[in-house]
Amino acid sequence: MNKLLSRVTLAAAGLLAATQAAMIPIPAMAAYPEQPVKLIVPFPPGGPTDALARRLAQSLSEPLGQPVVVENKAGAGGNIGSDYVAKSKPDGYNILFGTSGPLAINIGMYKNLGYDPRSSFEPIIRIGHLPNILVINPQVPARTLQELIAYAKANPDKLSYASSGNGASSHLAGVLFNQMAGTSILHVPYRGTGPALNDLLGGQVSMSFTDILTALPHVQAGTLIPIGLASAERSAALPDLATLDEQGLKGYDVSVFFGIVAPKGTPGPVVDKLNQAFVQALHAPEIRETLAKQGIVEARDQTPQGLASFIAAEVPKWGALTKAANISLD
Known part of the structure; x- marks a missing residue:
């Protein structure tokens, strides 16, 4: 009987110790962040x-x-x-x-x-x-999307578009444009936006799909002609410029x-x-x-x-x- 009581007492003591241990507060997880991100x-x-x-x-x-x-x-x-x-x-x-x-x-x-x-x-x-924007050199004889497409189709491979490099969004924008418009405008890749823009301004290439931040000063100066926004919505930076989607290329969006x-x-x-x-x-x-x-x-x-x-x-x-x-x- 005494042995049984001893076992019960030991078990109770063990349970009490475990319960007390569980009640001891665990240190909170370190607050994030504790160092520079x-x-x-x-x-x-x-x-x-x-x-x-x-x-x-x-x-x-x-x-x-x-x-x-x-x-x-x-x-x-x-x-x-x-x-x-x-x-x-x-x-x-x-x-x-x-x-x-x-x-x-x-x-x-x-x-x-x-x-x-x-x-x-x-x-x-x-x-x-x-948003990207389609801009052309003023030498290109077009001022609207439909005029540009018509000229490109009447003069196969005469027009070219600059991109910041193979695989860049400015490259794929032209690929999508050719697919949707039924044109064959030549792709000319550059190593970065700067060199592509320089040759576009100089007339070595006809057009480019570049970001609106890069194009805006040249559009405002009249050294580049905006044809349309290559995004689903208009931009507050050029609120009067219609998207390519609005002008007939339904679903065109390259941002x-x-x-x-x-x-x-x-x-x-x-x-x-x-x-x-x-x-x-x-x-x-x-x-x-x-x-x-x-x-x-x-x-x-x-x-x-x-x-x-x-x-x-x-x-x-x-x-x-x-x-x-x-x-x-x-």
Whole structure:
């Protein structure tokens, strides 16, 4: 009997000890972030993507309570920096400032990309998009879309369009234009927007699909003629300029979008905190003024799910185009 009582007493003591241990407060998880956050830009310094990233980084430090440092990891059309983030530790300290190329287009052109924009990242927020615009050299005898198409068809291979490089959105914009308009305008790739613009202004090439921020000063000066916006909606920067869709190329939309992603497996609370910080920054009057000056249209849906859905729709859209045009960069 005494042995039985001893066993019961020991068991009760063990249960009491376990209960007391369970009641001891567990130290709270470390608050995120405890150190500076790196915003990886997969393009060289000085371009519009880099400039926007640096402007936003300044406004993120306050809501996050830590500095946000921009780091450029350029190369392979944005793939090097994107792959770096995809393979980073999923702790929220390396996030990607992505664009249409690395987050939607490149997967259809590179056989060994190393990551998949749909499954290698945790979406954080879609910032918005920068509309492209179709501009022509004043020497081209056309002032409307229909006149341009008619001239191109009557003079096969006489017109040419400049792009910032093979596989860039400015290249694919011309591919889509030729497909939809039934033209055969020659593609001339350059190493960057600057050289392409210089030759367009000089008349070495006929036209280009470039971003509205780059084209606007030349449109205002009359050195380039705007034909139409290559996006689904008009731009506040040129409110009277109709889209190509409005002028007859139904469904034509080639805009550069900006999205923020983190490595796959980044905890939900970290993603939510980053999303909230970006939303707060984007709603600041000075940031909205910056976006407006750069011609960037803010995304309506700024949730992580909104970016995930957008990327899921963009990948097959561009994949079908690059496959039909047999564009491969491997």
